[in-house]
Amino acid sequence: MKLKFAENIAFYETGDGSNTLINKTTNETYHSKHGAVQESLHVFIKTGLEFILSTGHRPLKILEVGFGTGLNAMLTADYNCIEPFIYHTLEPFLVPLDIIKNTNYTRYLKQKHLKDYLVDQYKKQTEQELNPMTLYLGNCELKVFNTSLEEFQSDLKYDLIFYDAFSRHSQQEMWEGETIAKVVSLMAPGGVFVTYSVTGNLKRAMRDLGLEVERMAGAPGKREMLRAIKPKI
Numbered sequence: 454m455k456l457k458f459a460e461n462i463a464f465y466e467t468g469d470g471s472n473t474l475i476n477k478t479t480n481e482t483y484h485s486k487h488g489a490v491q492e493s494l495h496v497f498i499k500t501g502l503e504f505i506l507s508t509g510h511r512p513l514k515i516l517e518v519g520f521g522t523g524l525n526a527m528l529t530a531d532y533n534c535i536e537p538f539i540y541h542t543l544e545p546f547l548v549p550l551d552i553i554k555n556t557n558y559t560r561y562l563k564q565k566h567l568k569d570y571l572v573d574q575y576k577k578q579t580e581q582e583l584n585p586m587t588l589y590l591g592n593c594e595l596k597v598f599n600t601s602l603e604e605f606q607s608d609l610k611y612d613l614i615f616y617d618a619f620s621r622h623s624q625q626e627m628w629e630g631e632t633i634a635k636v637v638s639l640m641a642p643g644g645v646f647v648t649y650s651v652t653g654n655l656k657r658a659m660r661d662l663g664l665e666v667e668r669m670a671g672a673p674g675k676r677e678m679l680r681a682i683k684p685k686i
């Protein structure tokens with residue numbers, strides 16, 4: 454099967470100087486307009502990764518919904534380069550190589566080489582039409598699945614979910630019943646789910662599925678975000 458790529462996207466500079474992409478059909482950006490890097494660091498790294506590591510949870514299996522530019526993946530590898538961990542990420546519409554290559558994210562990484570590694574392996578594996586692609590970023594084994602959450606099947610249960618879907622204004626189905634039940638079914642007991650927004654539907658769906666829901670302070674420019682934890686039994 455041929456890989457599927459995103460179309461009609463362009464760069465957009467966000468408030469902290471880091472760039473994101475805008476889908477010119479829906480006008481939806483891939484990150485907060487207030488700051489792409491600062492949002493990813495706050496929501497996914499600090500409130501998600503740092504939190505789960507502080508509970509002593511090891512080894513770590515992460516599932517990201519929406520790989521996009523690879524920013525969350527690179528920041529994760531940059532944060533935790535000591536311990537090996539698994540990072541699976543879903544992307545039904547891959548960002549074309551020339552765009553991945555031209556993001557300005559290297560300047561925000563402590564390990565500057567991570568982006569070049571990502572670009573190099575992404576190039577080779579998209580040329581070979583591999584699905585999933587397997588990319589190595591330090592101790593992080595990254596598998597990029599060119600598929601949607603709805604179609605994704607896995608025997609693995611994940612400890613940490615980075616839920617980075619487009620907002621409910623452009624993709625309402627990603628924030629409701631069946632889709633939320635699907636992602637929760639992929640979580641391990643004690644697993645943690647983080648996302649950049651809070652909606653009534655999402656909270657209700659999570660609670661109905663037995664998760665403990667916490668409203669957390671949002672990334673700069675946003676009031677709140679959501680973290681939810683699956684019970685251990």
Ligand SMILES: C[S@@+](CC[C@H](N)C(=O)[O-])C[C@H]1O[C@@H](n2cnc3c(N)ncnc32)[C@H](O)[C@@H]1O
Pocket residue numbers: 459482483484518519520521522523524525526543544545546600601602603617618619620
């Ligand atoms: C907000 S952007 C994610 C940004 C990304 N995490 C990054 O660091 O660049 C949302 C992403 O979800 C992808 N997406 C759309 N529908 C999806 C689905 N059904 N399942 C998984 N991902 C989806 C989009 O193509 C887009 O790349």
